[in-house]
Amino acid sequence: MPADRRSTLRLLAACTAQPPLALFAALAAPPLRAQDVPQPEKQPIMAGPYVPSPDTVVSQMLDMAGVGPDDVLIDMGSGDGRIVLTAAKLRGARGLGIEIQAPLIALSIETARREGVADRARFVRQDLFTTDVSEATVVTIYLLPDTVNMLRDKLRRELRPGTRVLTHDYPIAGWLPESWQRFDEPEKKGATGQPSATVYLYRIPAQVGGRWQATVPAALSRQRIVLELRQQWQMLDGMATVGGREVPLEDVRLRGEAVSFRLRLEHGRLASFEGRARDGAIEGTAAIEGAALPWRAARAS
Ligand SMILES: C[S@@+](CC[C@H](N)C(=O)[O-])C[C@H]1O[C@@H](n2cnc3c(N)ncnc32)[C@H](O)[C@@H]1O
Structure with a gap:
């Protein structure tokens, strides 16, 4: 068995078993001492x-x-740092591991140094419930089911629209995954009793529910257009009022900040609207009869 695997297994035994002395004993002569890692406040x-x-x-x-070099990945409860380290090493991403157990932080920092990714992979000994995660573009979570749900409001409050959130095994209640994958993983049998794993992918949606006043070029419509959007997580539908006439929006989609729908305007002309919702406005282009025209909507309520 390779030495780093043996050391992970020793840590696994110590960090799951406690008491604290066992945790410190688990790291034979670590280059960074666990007691040097700053303590969380409470x-x-x-x-x-x-x-x-x-x-x-x-x-x-x-x-x-789809993690890549432009991403900032935060692992909430980073263990031996493997998710952050792999994202830095193989995907060129920057990352932060938040972990409460000092030996695991010491091990993660040492691995990052040894593998030459210490400039991109950082680890802090902090409480994941009180650490700000707003800089993340990707968040990974492998925690107990109740904890995952305790983090729901924090994630919704702090993460920007478009941020991807991945959970291992336990879904986030009330959120709709964009996708999920279940696959065989014999290694899981020892830990969970199931030789399989599930990964859920969520994307934080912009808040676009409500009433919007649209501004469009005359070539698109000369009528006043008001959009009424109804949102539940990333599920979106709605109506438009076009010059006093109510028209249902078709193929309404929301993915992060990206909004799209089709709308039938005067004389039955069908326009495909796309836009980004940001800072109280939606801005983008509307395609109609081969032309792409700019449009904008401002919040009316
Ligand atoms: C199931 S392990 C997941 C490790 C890693 N994310 C992975 O998937 O390989 C959960 C980790 O969360 C850490 N943890 C638990 N409560 C924490 C807290 N309040 N703040 C920070 N880390 C915590 C544990 O020490 C443990 O290492």
Whole structure:
């Protein structure tokens, strides 16, 4: 068995078993001492024991989110740092691991140094419930089911629209996954009793529900257009009022900040609208009869 695998197994035994002395004993002569890692201010809630995601699950998460060099990945409860380290090493992403157990932070920092990714992969000993995650473009979570749901409001509040959130095994209640994958993973049998794993991918949607006043070029419509959008998570539908006439919006979609729909204007002309919702406005282009025209909508309520 390779030495780093043996050391992970020792840590797994120590970090799941506690007491604290066992945790420190688990790292034989670590280059960075666990006691040198700063302490969080108050005693945090234990959101889950240290059970590392198998490598297949890590790859699956990174693939499903399409992680690349422009991403900032935050792993909430980062264990031995493997998700952040793999994203930095293989995808060129920047990452932050938030972890409460000092030996695991020490191990993660040491691995990042050894593998030459310390400039892109950072690790902090902090409570994941109180650490700001707003800089993330991708968040990964492998925690107990109740904890995952306790994080729901925090994630919704702090993450920008378009941010991808991946959870291993436990879905986020009330959120609709954009996709999910279940696959065989014999390594999971020991930890969960099931030789399989599930990964859920969510994308934080912009808040676009409500009434919008649209401004369009005369070549598109000379009528006053008001949009009434109804939103539940990323599910969107709605109506438009075009010069006092009510028209249902067709093929309404929301993906992060990206909004699109089709709308039948005067004389039965069908226009395909696309736009980005940002800072209280939606801006984009509308395609009609081979032309692409700019349009904008401002919040009316
Ligand atoms: C199931 S492990 C997941 C490790 C890693 N994310 C992975 O998927 O391989 C959960 C980790 O969360 C850490 N943890 C639990 N509660 C925490 C808290 N309040 N703040 C930070 N980390 C926490 C545990 O110490 C453990 O290492």
